[in-house]
Amino acid sequence: MKHFRVKPGERMRLDDIDPHYKAARDKEAAADEISHYAERLRELQYLLYAEHRRSLLICLQALDAGGKDGTIRHVLGYMNPQSCRVQAFKAPTPEEAEHDFLWRIYKVVPRVGEVVIFNRSHYEDVLIARVQELVPKSVWSERYDVINAFEKHLSDSGTHILKFFLHISPEEQLRRFKKRLDDPTRQWKISEADYAERPYWDDYTKAFEDALSRCSTDHAPWFVVPANHKWSRNLIVSRIVVKYLESLDMQFPKPTVDLTDIAAKYHAAVTSSKEKDND
Amino acid sequence: MKHFRVKPGERMRLDDIDPHYKAARDKEAAADEISHYAERLRELQYLLYAEHRRSLLICLQALDAGGKDGTIRHVLGYMNPQSCRVQAFKAPTPEEAEHDFLWRIYKVVPRVGEVVIFNRSHYEDVLIARVQELVPKSVWSERYDVINAFEKHLSDSGTHILKFFLHISPEEQLRRFKKRLDDPTRQWKISEADYAERPYWDDYTKAFEDALSRCSTDHAPWFVVPANHKWSRNLIVSRIVVKYLESLDMQFPKPTVDLTDIAAKYHAAVTSSKEKDND
Numbered sequence: 323m324k325h326f327r328v329k330p331g332e333r334m335r336l337d338d339i340d341p342h343y344k345a346a347r348d349k350e351a352a353a354d355e356i357s358h359y360a361e362r363l364r365e366l367q368y369l370l371y372a373e374h375r376r377s378l379l380i381c382l383q384a385l386d387a388g389g390k391d392g393t394i395r396h397v398l399g400y401m402n403p404q405s406c407r408v409q410a411f412k413a414p415t416p417e418e419a420e421h422d423f424l425w426r427i428y429k430v431v432p433r434v435g436e437v438v439i440f441n442r443s444h445y446e447d448v449l450i451a452r453v454q455e456l457v458p459k460s461v462w463s464e465r466y467d468v469i470n471a472f473e474k475h476l477s478d479s480g481t482h483i484l485k486f487f488l489h490i491s492p493e494e495q496l497r498r499f500k501k502r503l504d505d506p507t508r509q510w511k512i513s514e515a516d517y518a519e520r521p522y523w524d525d526y527t528k529a530f531e532d533a534l535s536r537c538s539t540d541h542a543p544w545f546v547v548p549a550n551h552k553w554s555r556n557l558i559v560s561r562i563v564v565k566y567l568e569s570l571d572m573q574f575p576k577p578t579v580d581l582t583d584i585a586a587k588y589h590a591a592v593t594s595s596k597e598k599d600n601d
Numbered sequence: 602m603k604h605f606r607v608k609p610g611e612r613m614r615l616d617d618i619d620p621h622y623k624a625a626r627d628k629e630a631a632a633d634e635i636s637h638y639a640e641r642l643r644e645l646q647y648l649l650y651a652e653h654r655r656s657l658l659i660c661l662q663a664l665d666a667g668g669k670d671g672t673i674r675h676v677l678g679y680m681n682p683q684s685c686r687v688q689a690f691k692a693p694t695p696e697e698a699e700h701d702f703l704w705r706i707y708k709v710v711p712r713v714g715e716v717v718i719f720n721r722s723h724y725e726d727v728l729i730a731r732v733q734e735l736v737p738k739s740v741w742s743e744r745y746d747v748i749n750a751f752e753k754h755l756s757d758s759g760t761h762i763l764k765f766f767l768h769i770s771p772e773e774q775l776r777r778f779k780k781r782l783d784d785p786t787r788q789w790k791i792s793e794a795d796y797a798e799r800p801y802w803d804d805y806t807k808a809f810e811d812a813l814s815r816c817s818t819d820h821a822p823w824f825v826v827p828a829n830h831k832w833s834r835n836l837i838v839s840r841i842v843v844k845y846l847e848s849l850d851m852q853f854p855k856p857t858v859d860l861t862d863i864a865a866k867y868h869a870a871v872t873s874s875k876e877k878d879n880d
Contacts, residue, residue, distance in 0.1 A: 368674075372789055394683050395647075403682040404673050404720070410683075441683070492874060499867055509856040510651055517866045577788040587796045588778055595771060 326545045326558060328538035336527050336534075336546070341491045343548035345557045352557045359560035360400040366567040367437055371405040373572045376480040377432035380563065381443040384488035385526060386516055387498035389549050390441050393488065396552070397560045398439055407432070410441040423447040423465065424472055432481055444469060445485075448533050453525045466536040473542040483542035484566060486559055487534060488549040492523055605824045605837060607817035615806050615813075615825070620770045622827035624836045631836045638839035639679040645846040646716055650684040652851045655759040656711035659842065660722040663767035664805060665795055666777040668828050669720050672767065675831070676839045677718055686711070689720040702726040702744065703751055711760055723748060724764075727812050732804045745815040752821040762821035763845060765838055766813060767828040771802055 328334050346352040370378060380398065382390045394408060409430045418426045424444060432438040448469070452462045473483055490498075499516055502508040519526070538544035545562060549555040607613050625631040649657060659677065661669045673687060688709045697705040703723060711717040727748070731741045752762055769777075778795055781787040798805070817823035824841055828834040 391683065395681055399681040399683055400679075401682065402674055402678040402687075403680065403685045403718070404670065404678055404687045404689075406682045407686065408681075408683045439682070496867070496870055496874060499870070503860065503864060503867060507853050509860065510854040512856055512858050512860075512863055514858055514863075517863075517870060520870055574786050575789045577791055579791050579793055581782065581788065581791075584791055584793075584796075585782060588775070588782060591775055591778070591796060591799055595775060 326547060326562065328534050328544040328546060330539050330543070332535065332538075334531060334535050334538075334546070336489060336531055339489055339546050339548060341489045341494065341548045341550040343554065344551055345548075345554045345561075349551075349553040352553045356397065356553070356556050356560060359557075359564045360397060362564050363398070363401055363560060363567075366564065366572070367401045367406060369572045369574065370437065370567065370570075371435045372574050374435040374575060376482060376570075377434055378437045378567070379432055379440065379476065379481050379483045380437070381440045381445065381483070381485040382488065383443060383445050383449070383486070383530075384549065385490065385495065385523075386519060387495050387502075388488040388490050389552060389555055390488065392552055393486075393555060393559055394439060394441065397556045398563070401437055405435060406437040406439070408439045408441055411443060411446060423451075424468070427472075431476060434480065443485075444472070445533055445537075449526065449529045452529050453522050466533070469537055470539060470542075473537070473539065477541035482566070482570070484563060485538075485542060485544045486562075487530060487544060487546050488555060489546050490549045492520070494550045495520070605826060605841065607813045607823040607825060609818050609822070611817075612814050613810060613817075613825070615768060615810055618768055618825050618827060620768045620773065620827045620829040622833065623830055624827075624833045624840075628830075628832040631832045635676065635832070635836050635839060638836075638843045639676060641843050642677070642680055642839060642846075645843065645851070646680045646685060648851045648853065649716065649846065649849075650714045651853050653714040653854060655761060655849075656713055657716045657846070658711055658719065658755065658760050658762045659716070660719040660724065660762070660764040661767065662722060662724050662728070662765070662809075663828065664769065664774060664802075665798060666774050666781075667767040667769050668831060668834055669767065671831055672765075672834060672838055673718060673720065676835045677842070680716055684714060685716040685718070687718045687720055690722060690725060702730075703747070706751075710755060713759065722764075723751070724812055724816075728805065728808050731808045732798075732801050745812070748816055749818060749821075752816070752818065756820035761845070761849070763842060764817075764821060764823045765841075766809060766823060766825050767834060768825050769828045771799070773829045774799070 346355065370376070382393060384390050398406075399408070407430075411426070414426065427444045430438065447457075448462050448465050451457050452459075477483060499512075502512050502516075534544045534546065545558075547555050547558050625634065649655070661672060663669050677685075678687070686709075690705070693705065706723045709717065726736075727741050727744050730736050731738075756762060778791075781791050781795075813823045813825065824837075826834050826837050
């Protein structure tokens with residue numbers, strides 16, 4: 323877990339992290355562990371829901387084809403939608419754009435007992451907003467502190483936060499674009515925009531390095547997940563989330579009712595039901 | 602599928618339907634089929650999402666301990682929360698109560714491509730509202746037509762609707778209450794209210810019969826699912842949803858871009874990437 327965590331206060335470089343890294347020998351070796359964690363995730367999510375004391379926010383960020391949707395589909399999305407919500411952020415709507423950048427985020431943070439997965443997040447406002455100069459530097463450069471204060475407040479209010487950057491190489495991105503071109507069941511996902519951001523790869527790398535370095539905190543850590551191998555990415559993300567939830571030592575809550583009283587009600591109901599049978 | 606469907610226009614009686622009915626020989630015999638349908642549900646959900654033409658609304662209704670949460674946890678909740686949302690309705694908040702009964706429902710109906718599961722629904726307004734006399738008869742008796750018109754409009758707008766009543770016997774409800782009493786991991790779920798509604802069992806039966814008879818339509822059918830055996834209930838619900846989605850004959854959409862153009866962009870990106878390597 324620590325292996326992938328960006329140390330608070332430390333300047334990090336993405337070049338130091340190999341996107342080809344494998345967290346197990348091969349896909350087959352990882353499969354059992356991944357399904358174990360997926361099952362465990364459901365149990366822990368249920369406990370979080372039952373406990374009703376705190377919540378979990380998971381942020382996923384990556385460049386195009388980095389595997390955000392896949393991580394949800396193959397791992398995180400095995401949580402029960404009864405108390406797990408996925409919130410995707412696209413370009414702000416006109417109404418959203420007329421508010422500060424945290425307005426649309428705030429509306430959808432988890433309620434107590436809930437898990438919310440952000441597919442993209444408020445970090446877009448220091449990523450694409452910076453690279454594509456959607457706002458001047460004087461604006462985006464202030465946002466790191468604003469984000470840290472926002473996350474600190476959420477955390478103080480009982481929301482646990484885990485943030486994942488899915489790290490792929492430019493070659494792997496191209497391989498995935500090719501796959502979309504060749505597969506009729508994936509062609510609908512192709513967008514002109516896929517190629518529009520590629521020339522800015524180095525700018526995005528810099529923007530990510532700043533966000534990861536400046537906004538990885540004890541209460542809201544960033545994890546850099548080597549993501550060229552999808553199965554390895556799934557293994558790492560699921561393991562980190564499971565180990566984290568296990569560390570919370572969650573407990574089923576005490577009953578809110580007097581059990582003796584309820585037992586009496588139960589027996590009265592049984593008796594009345596038997597009397598009906600005898601009628 | 603037809604076996605459990607309430608025929609539009611027909612007066613139905615719950616007494617005619619045995620809550621003990623088993624849709625397979627036993628639990629073991631059903632297990633494979635249930636996991637097949639759970640997997641299939643995910644695939645079909647993805648296709649609905651990709652197709653982006655229509656949506657699916659599933660309503661679950663039952664008396665306390667009838668198995669709404671369990672049906673979600675063990676079957677429907679295997680859909681990917683990326684495009685599946687569970688919406689639970691409790692007693693209206695003060696704000697909700699200051700609006701007509703469909704106001705809070707309307708706000709959370711599925712968007713295109715999405716599956717929404719209602720855990721309880723607008724039918725509460727002709728069930729508990731009627732049995733507990735929360736509104737006068739002149740009000741609730743008008744609501745059946747209002748609901749039919751609402752669902753017709755949703756359906757005309759591209760939302761497919763399936764409604765399930767999970768049918769248990771009063772004895773099975775008691776057995777489940779007992780289980781909650783005896784199991785420390787279930788005691789937190791016990792509420793005083795569990796026993797408060799039992800004396801009204803026959804009134805609820807009548808209210809359900811009216812709702813099922815008056816609001817089962819071709820475009821928004823009600824299904825009565827024998828639900829004393831949880832595995833059989835899971836098998837029936839998952840089979841109906843899967844068969845229904847299969848009948849829609851959904852297709853991956855055509856690409857929205859010119860594939861030749863994208864192929865050219867791909868090759869330019871590959872070339873530029875190789876040139877970088879040679880630098």
